[in-house]
Every structure is written in C-alpha cells, then in structure tokens.
Amino acid sequence: MKKLQLIAIMFAFSFTACEQSYIDDIQAVDPGEDMEAPSISFNFPLEGTQIRVVEDITSINIDLEVTDDIEIDWVALTLNGTEIARFEEFLDFRRALLEFEYENLGNGEHVLEARAQDLSGKETVETVNFTKIEPYRPIYENEVFYAPFDGDFTELVRINNPDVNGTGVGFAEGKVGRAYRGSADGFLVYPADNLTNEEFSAVFWYKLNGDPNRAGILVMSAPDEDNPTNQNYREKGFRLFREAAGPNQRFKLNVGNGSGDNWFDGGPAADIDPSEDDWSHIAITISQQTCTVYIDGEVVSHGTYPGIDWENCDIISVGSGAPRFVEWGHRSTQSLIDELRIFDAVLSQEQIQNIMQNEMN
Template structure:
C-alpha cells in the first residue's frame, strides 16, 4: 500500500512539473527565406538509355529524387508531353524519393520530364531522352544467340546480360562497337536454350598476339579430377588459339562423351596479328562432321560421332576460364564482334552469306 502511495505521489509531482513548464514548450523555428528552386535527380531511365525486352510493350519503373531548401509543393511526371501523374503529399517535404511504374511503354524514342514546384512557386524541370528498342528478331534460320557488343553485353535473342569478369572494354568494330579483351577479363552466359544435336558459332575477330595463347569460346563441363585447373575435354567444345611462329593458330576440340576429337588445320588455320585485319571465324558441329572456317574458307574438317553436352551449363567468351584453364588458354586481349550462335550446322554458303551481309 505504501508503495502504491509513493508511485501516485511521483505521478502527481511529475504532472505538476509539466504544468509549471519544467519541460520546454515546442517553439516554431522560422526556416528562413526560400531562396532556391527544387533540385531534381532522375535515377532511371538515364539520358540515352536503351530499354531492351522481348516484348513490344513493357512496363518501366521511373525513379527520381527531388530536394528543396524549404518545402516541395507538387511534383509531376510527363512522358512525351503527356502528364502521367502528380504528387503533393510527402512524408518529407524537403526530400522526395519516388518510383512510379508506367505500364505501357512502346517501341521508339521517348522524352521523360519531371517538374517540381516549391511552396513559393519556384519550379524546376529535368528531362531525359531514352529509347525502347524494338525487340531483335533473328535474321538467320536457327539463330539462338546474338551478341553485337554495341556498348553493352546484352544478348538480344533472349535479352540476357552477360556475367562480366574483370574489366573488358569496347572499340570500334565491324558494325558499331566491338568487345575489347583485357587481362583477366571474359564474359559468361548460361547455356539454357543454346544446345542441341547441331551447333554453329560465327563472329568477327581481330587478333592480338599478346598473350601468346588464349581461349575464344568455350562450353565445357566441370572437371571433378582437377576442379581448380580444369581440362575436361570429354564433353562440349573449346575453341582457342596458340602461337605458331609469328602467327596465331586456331584450334577446335570437341567432346563426344567418352573422349575428345581435334580439328587443327595447321598453317591453313593461321592468322598474322601484324596484319591488323578483322577476320571472320566460324565452326559447325553436326552428328557426323565438324568444320572450322576462316573468312568463309574451310581450314579444318573431319568426321565426328556427335557432341555430348552433359554438364555444359556455361558459355565463356574471350577466355578459356572457368572450365578450360590447365593449358593456360586464359583471357584473350583481342577484339570480338557480331557473335551469333545457331542450333544447326550452317553450310559454307550460309556462312558466306552472313559475311557478305556484315562486312563493311
């Protein structure tokens, strides 16, 4: 009972203290003059962005931030001159962060405008121009993968972005931009949807002799016997180059499930890096034959019982890593452009048609 009386007295004294202004009253502070107009940062889409999806119409998340020295009054979003949305209720009146989903962006160029007005009537407008790129339609029969390297690493048939290792770059290529290899740099993609009983790869290539050997394209399995330095050649393929005097020689190794087959054209498969020229490289794999081409000419060909893709879930571009490293065929510092993969064995005439369509 005494304890209850003590608690009650404490509450009474505390209340009395409050009424006697022992706790400071809330006093309004003059925020000062409103000198600055709002500042706007558009996080997405950015100027010059290319929106690539497989659909002709897609949604897009417009993300932006508005700041004001005193108070934001209203923010509006417009696309191509048409107002999409207006906001005037904010948790923080000095910093507004919003994401607005526009559901029906069509193909073509677009202009996004964000307008912010503060309580004193000062307004700011920020504008970005971007493009929803028309979906890529395969140009050739059997084409399942197309990587143009036009300033990004987006594969256009399936709209997939590469996993990028190291710091590769871009240079002027056969068409637009091209991949520029660098030490310890390469790209990987999952192989889902790419592998069948037949397979072809075609691309443009400008060889750099340093390093003196490198991997170009590899789809191989893990190596349980040598996981840290793999060289399991019983399945998939390995397309690579090695020094041959002043030249670089291109070789293809293909696994049939129980062993591997070699397609080495000798000096017919050589390129001289000193020429500084783009060359067109291609190879085809069927259930009975493998052929390697340089500039549309056969440089190696032979019988083959058929490829085994078991465990081949990674495509490497520009290096033998991560599945073919034991012999030192690592990152290629050469240039690559217009890489296409097919689920069929292309004929020589089909390869020449591609060359003629793409060469400058």
C-alpha cells in the first residue's frame, strides 16, 4: 500500500512539474524536418597539440562533443586512417559528450578524424593534427635534468614543467636553438626531488645582461623559516649568483654544509664583462669534499669544504634567487640561459669542455 502511495505521489509531482515547466517535454520530431548536419567540437587533442611523455608508446584520452538539431545516429573516430571507436548509443540524442582512451599512441605526426551522422543521413567530419614527440634520451652519462628552452620550459629527462613566476619571461635566439629570456621579476621553479645527490654538476650557456647589477642564477636552498618574506638561509643547498665587480659581473657559488656555509669566489678570474654581449659557458661541480666553478671550460674557483647538506632543498630556481635567496637582492636576471643540464656526478674539466664543444658545433 505504501509503495502504491509513493508511486502516486511521484507521478503527481512529475505531472505538476511538467505543467509548471520545471521539466521540458520530450517530443518526437519528424526526420524530414532535420535541417542541419551534426556539429563536432574537439576538447582534446586540439589542432597542433604536442604530447610529450617519457615513453615511446602512451595512451591518449580523446574528448569531444557532438550536437545535432534532431538526433545523432552514430559517431566514429579514426586515427591515421583506421577506425578506433564507434558510438551508437547516447544518453542525450541531441548532445553527446564523448570520451575514448586510445592506448597505443606512438611517436610522430597523427591525424584524428571524427565523423558524425544524424538520422536523416547528414554527415559532418572534423579533423585535428597533433604530434607525439619522441622522448628525449640523455646523451651524457649521469644526466638527470635537461632544459633546452626551445620554445617551452619543459625539463625533458623526467618531463617536468616548472612554475613560471612573475611576468615577461620568454624566449630569444639561443646558443643552440632558442633560449630562456629572463625578465625584471620572472623566474622558473622546478621540483628537485631527483637532484639532491651525493654529487652534483650543472652546465649551461649564459648571455649576460648586467641590469640589474646582481641576480640569482641557479638556487637550491631550504626554506628560511625565521625569515619567510626575505629568505637567506644558507646552511643547506647551494646558491649560484652574480654581482657587480666594478664594470664587470662576478660569478660566485655559496654552499651550505649543514652548520654553516662555504664560499667559492674566484675574484677577477670569475668576472664577465657585460659589454662583450657574448655567450659564456658556466659550470659548477659539487662533491662531498670539493666545489669548482668553471667559466668557458676554465677553473675560476676551487676549494675544499665539509660536504653539502641537501635537507629540505626540494626546489631549484632558474633565473633568480627567489624565493629562497633574496635578502641581499639576488633576484631575477634579465640575461639569457640556454642548454641547462644537471648531472648526479662530478664532471671533469675535460667532460665540461667536451659538452661545450658539442654545443658550439
């Protein structure tokens, strides 16, 4: 009895809702009245999409919307000339939100086609062209990070995209292809979970803009909990930066050993003249016994120390000391940076010179 009462109440509510236009009536439409072909809109991939992952074969989630003025009959997806999916049942026969996971996408150029037909036989075809980029394979032993800055900021070994901070950062003609172009307040922050190793080396090309007259370049510091708005905690990680030395810019390395910090300042040997307007090759190597700074393949600073402490050094800043090394004004550089590579080993001088030579050819 209670069940019958409930059904009656629901029916009465539904009737009242329809009478008061709470629910739209569904009415049959003569296919002869069908005036328009279906409409297809891709949400992913889009024209020109570039898919970059570490695998040679990956999956892709195809996402599209199909609408029709009367009723959709079917929708088919074709990839590179082969049908991969067909849809013939729809919850809403005028608007279909369709998703399909294709699991065997290889490297190269791809053509995705969606074809939709309505009940009157009208068809629409939409096509997108996209690319799965071949994964980067490290070309040097112990290479764990590579950012070429060739039109994007992606780190290619692990496919990491940084947080882009500030405004105005972009790209310019580089030493090899394109390069990172700094700005007055911009910088990049990458995760550093794979970089805190017993040994560390970084190499890159740098085209100096002396304005501002001091700036951070590469920084892996721990948070300064006592001074969170103006950080400068130097007992962990490292800080590579530059500052004025007369008309020149002097490049310095500071490394935290857990209870203090150690300085590697080469004096005039580590100076670069901003007026030369040329590319310089910068390299640093850090072991648990020594640190070395190179400019254009030559040692400009070297010394022993107790060993680096990486505790809580979970990010690496590129193009600035921010956010963790700013108290002394070593903020954003407006210089160019290109071909940034990081290694989990100490590179020899010969290895650094070989990398330089390879990228100059």
